[in-house]
Amino acid sequence: MESTKNTQNTKSAGSTGGTKSARRLLVAAGGGGDAITAAMVHAALHGADTPALVLTYAWERLVVDPVPGPRRTTDFHGTESVAPDLALVTPATRPAAPAGSLLPRLSGELRPRLGLLDPYGGALGLTRQIAAAARWCRADRIDLVDVGGDIVARGDEPTLRSPLGDALAVAACAGTGLPVRVHVAGPGLDNEVPPPALLPRLGEPAFTLDAAHTEPVNGVFDWHPSEAGALLVAAARGVRGVCGTRDAPRPVHLDARAAGVHRLTLDRVLALSPLARALAGTRGLEEAEEASRAVCGFSEIERERRRAAALPAAPPAPLPDRDPIRVGARFAAWEHATLADGIAYVTTRRITEELGLSAGEARGLFAALDDRRTGPLWRLGPAAGDRGRDGGVGGGR
Template sequence: MKRIVIAAGGGGDPIAAAMVGTALYGSVEPVLVLTYSWERLTVDPLPGPRGRADFAGLESPRPHLDLVTGSTTPVGAAGSSLPRLAADLGTALGLLDPSEGTAGLARTIRAAADYCGVGHVDVVDVGGDILAAGDEPTLRSPLGDALVLAACARTGLAADVWIAGPALDRELPERDLFARLPEPAFALTDAHVRPVRRAFGWHPSEASAMLAAAARGVRGLCGIRDVGDPVRLDGRSAGVHRLPLGQALALNPLAGRLADCATLDEAERASLAVCGFSEIARERDRARAVGLAASAGLVSSAAGFSAASADGAGVVERYDR
């Protein structure tokens, strides 16, 4: 039996999911992490998430379950950090493909549960935007998290939602977020970071890298992209908070709107209705702007990965200890 941990938001969340999985279940048997391939444009120049058609060399042990391994490669213009991440973590990653909406994600989660022989899943979100009401002015990326919540509810499986590193992504006002959270169930430590530390040498994660830094005892201020105010790493930053799935669903109106969503386009329209914006549309606008700037010779087209080390170098600017 292998435990299932779902990285709710893509990007660096599978690294955090692996850390939380180690804290929950130990490191003897690696957990199966399910994750989107949904990353910033420096990793994947195509807006939005990647699906199974964007990869070659996926392993498919069950219908509706596709595993990314170190031998998997993205095809065409697509990019993904998942194959290299699978190699560094030493375990395959289950691909969440939202092209068929909540229904398709639920089929994948159910197939993974059958494959692993479990009736329970853990959902991990770094920062806490999975608890967004949808009207927060600092909210930037609610859709992936809300789709995971809706899909888990659709499976009928028992599920817990774990918020790791509350407020590290600066998407929800800190006061509002902590008012929605119970006391932390536990805090991550250096022992939980150690199995994933190699990935921070190249993966362009910010929130997960700050979580790892906090777990290793780093304290201070750090700046992150798209946010004016710095994030402070303090004694709460390595905390992990547990909510039952039903409680998380009650706090996230977008997830409720996505219950019967059958396509990614439908999901995008739901985000517009609830939140007033679509993060995929924002990515399209950014990709268009980058393309225009590159064609004018204003930016390099070879942005590459930005390094983020697990001891906080390149991520945390320590103004105080």
């Protein structure tokens, strides 16, 4: 893969705010969804305008980044090297082809600054990066944030899909020796650890997110594919009901618990996570993968490699936009079948991918469905006052 180390834009700490004022330090346990969640948790804990740095992986779905696994720091042009072992992502940062990343765009929309976690040095390498960030922020503690709860997975859950990044973050934070608070927001929203198994591990919520805490992420879900993050925002804004996502086979129930944030000690998380304990002291990502195979029976990076190998050598040519009436009729039929499954809300990603919409078709359909929008989700079926009428989009009007 092309190295871009010599093309990075290096700036002094003072030119980016540096150490002149302290910043809160948050670590997003997984990918982009956890970074978005960290911004909301930060707003709840400290106030959205309090200076903060969120450290996060550049580890995204193949539809965004066709290269399996997480990205290295050297996979980006234009990061800001504000201190040894600390690179910041900015709106001007660009992934080096063929890699892709949504982090530069996300950095322009979230109020906290974004720093890159590069896991290719294993837990020990991540520990150096997090410790460097703590020094740069003048932070005396770390808030580690996860949406859904796979951070406390035991490794044998049949629905577990992506435990490695979370467990590496736990092991790395433990290695810093700094006080760490672990926050699990939206228990079960990632559909990885079933709620009956998950909730006893978490205890009672420490606090609940509300609509005001979601204000810092307004607009993000117009383009970002994180479904767990979108569900959390919807729950915080008071949406209640059964929601269907693209990323998991089971529907998610948005209830009063869905906006809760549970606070655990680092020792408690380490006790619950055999994988985090096994990753302590790892010096490389391959070694971390071996630990995941030993504990969980799989490596999610290996799964990504297999999926990437099955993709066509060249992306398919964009399909021409279909007639809006045909798109509306297809949506109406799909909506009828989805409602029959007991689902009341769906994510943007589910509609787009299950209907195979082009970008133009998606824009047209969502414009027609504007009165169905509920936070970052879409309500299926007519509104309460419209029930009994023919309210399908393009379905007989």
